[in-house]
Amino acid sequence: MPFPVTSFLYDDLRQRQQGGRKSLAVLLDPDNLTESSLLHLLRLSAQHPVDYFFVGGSLVLSSHQAALIALIKEHSSVPVLLFPSHSMHLEGPADGILLLSLISGRNPDFLIGQHVVAAPRLRASGYELLPTGYMLVDSGRPTTASYMSGTTPLPHNKPSIAAATALAGEQLGLKLMYLDGGSGAQNPVSAAMIRAVREMVSAPIIVGGGLNTGEKIYAALAAGADVVVVGNHIEERPEFLAEAVNMVRHSERQIARILAD
Numbered sequence: 121m122p123f124p125v126t127s128f129l130y131d132d133l134r135q136r137q138q139g140g141r142k143s144l145a146v147l148l149d150p151d152n153l154t155e156s157s158l159l160h161l162l163r164l165s166a167q168h169p170v171d172y173f174f175v176g177g178s179l180v181l182s183s184h185q186a187a188l189i190a191l192i193k194e195h196s197s198v199p200v201l202l203f204p205s206h207s208m209h210l211e212g213p214a215d216g217i218l219l220l221s222l223i224s225g226r227n228p229d230f231l232i233g234q235h236v237v238a239a240p241r242l243r244a245s246g247y248e249l250l251p252t253g254y255m256l257v258d259s260g261r262p263t264t265a266s267y268m269s270g271t272t273p274l275p276h277n278k279p280s281i282a283a284a285t286a287l288a289g290e291q292l293g294l295k296l297m298y299l300d301g302g303s304g305a306q307n308p309v310s311a312a313m314i315r316a317v318r319e320m321v322s323a324p325i326i327v328g329g330g331l332n333t334g335e336k337i338y339a340a341l342a343a344g345a346d347v348v349v350v351g352n353h354i355e356e357r358p359e360f361l362a363e364a365v366n367m368v369r370h371s372e373r374q375i376a377r378i379l380a381d
């Protein structure tokens with residue numbers, strides 16, 4: 121028997137979006153974390169509450185993903201979403217999974233192939249499934265995600281192509297859109313592209329890749345992102361977590377003020 125299907129995480133995201141709330145997701149890569157670095161981040165996030173933990177990486181060679189998620193669950197009530205790059209990475213007591221379909225690419229394995237392999241295990245997992253249109257955007261240099269998926273990212277300066285891609289994804293039933301410059305992106309996704317996607321679809325928009333300053337986080341949120349994702353920069357400088365949380369809360373207030381004027 122499959123577990124009952126719930127939509128708690130998705131409904132909450134929608135409510136946050138409708139209420140003008142913005143969210144910060146911290147991306148945790150199991151290959152770059154130890155138990156003690158994770159505990160340090162969890163202590164920081166108890167002082168500066170983040171909204172989501174995403175867990176994923178391009179290889180996940182280490183075998184402790186499940187143990188790390190269990191550790192998060194022991195110390196925090198922040199929802200944990202798997203952000204898998206492969207159907208082999210479905211491990212641990214997460215709350216949900218970004219079920220990515222790589223709609224910026226034309227590689228059938230990442231559009232539907234991995235999903236076929238994963239489907240029976242996903243049904244038995246109890247994870248809330250969040251079907252997500254995943255769009256890789258050119259960020260100035262090759263990224264792990266475009267290389268590993270064997271796909272060409274969307275051109276950085278073509279917002280209309282990104283918007284049409286997102287619209288097609290929404291028409292196919294995808295519930296979230298994720299614009300990703302890729303891990304450690306040189307240039308984050310442009311405000312113009314985020315705006316174009318925002319105008320085209322009603323789905324919550326996640327933006328990540330190269331968000332390594334408060335200004336870049338603000339720009340993404342002001343352009344229409346609902347969730348910003350920070351990975352590398354918090355891995356390198358865990359204290360950036362506090363600045364990122366403060367910036368998300370500040371942006372939320374600023375954007376609400378601008379919209380009210």
Ligand SMILES: CC(C)=CCC/C(C)=C/CC/C(C)=C/CC/C(C)=C/COP(=O)(O)OP(=O)(O)O
Nearest residue numbers: 176177178205206207220230234235238264303
């Ligand atoms: C259906 C299932 C369960 C899996 C398929 C998932 C799909 C379609 C993934 C899309 C393509 C892809 C390779 C996405 C990468 C997502 C990810 C975990 C990125 C984070 O890794 P990075 O941080 O970019 O790379 P490094 O770990 O090398 O830094």
Ligand SMILES: O=P(O)(O)OC[C@@H](O)CO
Nearest residue numbers: 303304328329330351352
């Ligand atoms: O590691 P960074 O550059 O913050 O990117 C996060 C995420 O969007 C990558 O898939």
Ligand SMILES: [Mg+2]
Nearest residue numbers: 149177178303
């Ligand atoms: Mg990584």
